[in-house]
Amino acid sequence: EAQVTQNPRYLITVTGKKLTVTCSQNMNHEYMSWYRQDPGLGLRQIYYSMNVEVTDKGDVPEGYKVSRKEKRNFPLILESPSPNQTSLYFCASRDPGQGPYEQYFGPGTRLTVT
């Protein structure tokens, strides 16, 4: 089954404790992206990657890092989480290249930083 998986699905952590949210896709997509969803703000793009070792900032990259060492994986790293990073996070992937390609979303990771 074609899918995007995220782990963990739920995470409660404390301020300053580094964490990683993993994202993996089995569709051989070159493009992957991370979003955060907050009430009243919709989804905002954090980082995206057009291919292995190629990443770029979205609209809200501050406080986040990403890496793309293999095509299928695109982890999101919070080096020093803060309460304002409490949010629902989604990973997505799509076919490569330019164009109106559909994004396939993971099930989401609900992060709470206390």
Place this chain on the structure above:
Amino acid sequence: AQSVTQLGSHVSVSEGALVLLRCNYSSSVPPYLFWYVQYPNQGLQLLLKYTSAATLVKGINGFEAEFKKSETSFHLTKPSAHMSDAAEYFCAVSDDGGFKTIFGAGTRLFVKA
């Protein structure tokens, strides 16, 4: 810069009534436009997309949207609401490379029996 405005954070309709969810966008280039739906505790899934091939776009579950360049709108409609349509709906616009996507704030649709 691109932006998306969805009018109405909540819309309530009766079962069988017309669904109209509004979306206006701004873009300096011909945009790629999308509608996604999010059911509770799930990720987003594509309803439909505008690709410039036709201004009236048909999607899944009986939804359609019309691209109106003069009004910079891409409103989503469905002739007859069903209880299973209750969800949150997001309008989105991509740049011409399709790499950066801007989402609207979302509209939650309630369907009354």
